[in-house]
Amino acid sequence: MRRDYVRSHVLFPGLVLLALLLFMVPGVHVESLRARSLSALSPLLRLSGAAGRNTQPQAALIAVPVTAMPAPPPGAPPENHAAEDALRAELVRLLYENGLLRSALPAPSPLILAEKDGQRHPLATPAGLGADVIARKVLWQEPVLALDRGAADGIKLHSGVLHRGAVVGRIISVAPHVSCMALLTHRGMSVAARLVGSRVEGVLQGGPQPYAGEEGERLCRMAVVGRDINVKAGEVVVTSGYDGSFPPGLWLGVVVGTKKNGDVQWELAVRPACNENAVECVYIITATMPEVPWPVMPEGRKTVGGR
């Protein structure tokens, strides 16, 4: 009886003392023990489908240890900072590379179907090859980009250039291994275009816009002939394929404003699909368009029906 009394009254303080001693166990050992225990229990956890879930008991949510950054020991060698800087530089390099690869991905075009033979077919990307922008220069107040592909790679003058699936410009000069392209907003640029909703054709041109865009944004203008074309802002503009440089259905931009210049003359402001300031790599179309046997005008005749 006496022994039971002593045991009962000594046990509790002993266990409390033991619990207090547990406070002195280093965190590293606790983590190691925890990891080993969880590893041993992993078949059981996997069996019950709890693996990967938050298996922490609720008590863990109440309080968390204060995790301060460990202070560097006094007299720590400077190699630590050098390694940190190297890691940061590596991170920046990887982020840049990631952005570059993302920009090379084809963007989802709003037009994925083209009508042919009364049926709708998905548009295929025309044959071509990728190129990197290697230089940018402002010539006659218009930006021109230099590309690292040239005639030796099959690039021809006036070939169309795409960026993320949308039209960004056209080749304006070719060297054996380098070429230059003008952007859509270049004043000499002209692309046969079509409005998707109203199916009206026109010519998309760079140069002076009917009105300035937001914050000096460079826009294109599209001249359209028609009495009542019912164009609204937000309508998509695509290539019509009539100029021999681009196949039909490639995304050019979006209508942001309309202006009537006469009974049948309309001038639309079009925002280009690509951000021209962020072009780092492009896709040059090398596919040759079918040559049309246009009839040769006879000598001495000015027009087809002329006298």
Added chain:
Amino acid sequence: MKLRYAFGLMLLVAGAVVLQLAVFPAFVPAAIRPDVGVLLGMAALAFGPREFGLACVFALGLQADLFGSARFGLLTLCSLLSARLVLWVAWRELTRGDLLAAWVGGIAGTFLTHLLYILLGRLCGLEVLWGQAWLTLLTLVLGACVWGLLCAWVCGRLMYRLNLFSLPVRERWAADERLAAARKGKVLRA
């Protein structure tokens, strides 16, 4: 301590680990997830001898500490202190072998353990987010209300089968079982 007590203690700890890490997180919403270790420990304290109960509370607090405490040893200490507090306030009611008493003891133990955990944790320098702490305490008490009776019953049946009960509790459960059998027309030997 006899071997069967050690065996029972191991079974209780293993059961608590499985319930705490696998069953409850997988199948029970977080709002009613209890601290199984405290519930089983309080049930063991209610049904078994005091030494066995305290050892159970210690071992189950240790497993909770190992898998989910911000400071190793703190949850064990809080479990022990709250068990002592519950025994001090209501040891006679708790240890008479009543399921209801074990259930209420589990709820009180859960509340006290985690209240002490918050307060002592704050004293120890842990970062206590008060709103989240009170909310978690509330959900734990709610979980204890929902699952406490079932845990007490399962723990009681296990301890009864393994003969881990204290003598008065064992007599009471055996008498209840004989009575239930007699109502069905069976006779159980003592």
